Amino acid sequence: MGATMLQTAGFALGLLGVIAVIAATGMNNWSSQDREGDVVTSVYIYKGLWQTCEVATSGFTECRPFYTIIGLPGTFQAVRALMIVGIVMGAIAVLISICSLKCIKMGSTEDGTKANMTLACGIMFIIAGLCAIAGASVYANQIVSSFMMTTYNSGYGGGMGGGMGGMGGGMGGIGGTLTPRYTFGPALFVGWVGGAVLFIGGILGCLAYRGLVPDKSRFNAVAYKAPAQDRPVYEHSEGGRHDNQKYV
Template sequence: MVLLTPKMMQRTALFVTFGGLVTSLITTFLPLWKTMNSDLNEVENWFSGLWHTCLYTEEVGIQCKAYDSIMGLPMDLQISRVLMLVSVGTGGVALLAAFPGLEGVGMCLGQPGLKRRLLILGGVLSWLSGLTTLAPVSFVAYVTVVDFWDEGFPDVMPRWEYGEAMFSGWFGGLALVIGGTLFFVAVCMGDHDQRPPSVPNSPQAKPRTKHYLKTEVL
């Protein structure tokens, strides 16, 4: 395909990585990682995130409060905070590293090797950012499932369930991983286009000659 060029693939990778980074950044600060409502009081909905706990009522609206102590947080939230911040940081560095390596960008001109290395670095960092997004989201989801089916809690007690931020986190992490993969694909496509064409007169490409015996017909 004409449109499937290394330049187009690089820009697609940058766009997908940027979208995944923005989604992960929003997910980090959304108080919608877990949600809970009680059958005894259906007008109240509780929401929990990495930084805040919120209560929504029809009369007052939504009210959020930050956690009182970091050390008092559950282990899954403490680990998720660190990993999500690492994800946002590495995703931003991935974009900064890959942008000068794009074809058509007036940076690192005359240094194709440096541009290639910057794209590879951007792909690696994008992968790392995606994995550090998927890991905490999946960990919190696992803990939520375990607590939800814990038979030690009475049935009348409300249980935490998945919130919208869980799904946005999975989407952002996958987008970052896909963006990093597309950077590697763009590098491979560029290497294939820069490969010198085979010379017909080279010894490797020299065709075999056939030798015929001259015979006379009487």
């Protein structure tokens, strides 16, 4: 019963983690414009993995996708790749986990096969969670580096120019008084939480493996031996005749 509960809990956490990672990957709020000390707030910029958005004071939002791949920084493309790998591995693990649940009968699947499937799903959940955490951490590191190296002019003209010029940056620019600074967006925290939930779900799946493996020792405890059959033994005399006949 304990192994079944661990297996079910690992599947549930893995499913929630995959949903959270998918949501984080599709969100546009990976980095948000830092408006501390900004006098003019007519334009607000936030960026995601796939597009950059501008919000005007009127409430109108305009989003522009990244049409190029080669022109983007290598770290930015690495973040995309890590998140996609995490989603793909997590989705495959969820599908396999459904078939490996002990409460679901799949033909003549043996308990040992389901235990191996559960272990494989647990490992895939762990890898997917690490990919999501690594992707969000790499992006956060770029935001911190850009924030520390960017000098922001809090004056009237600098705030206006920074708001209009931030549209062209990939993950936040470096140098110049017209470059806006960016801080962590909500999508980063969603990605971190989703990766952590995936990681915990994978650990529970690996722990459930030991309880799901059938105990084979009880089948090998007693060795079966066929009873000895009585067979005649003949002693031959010198003349070649059967003089005596013994049975054992």
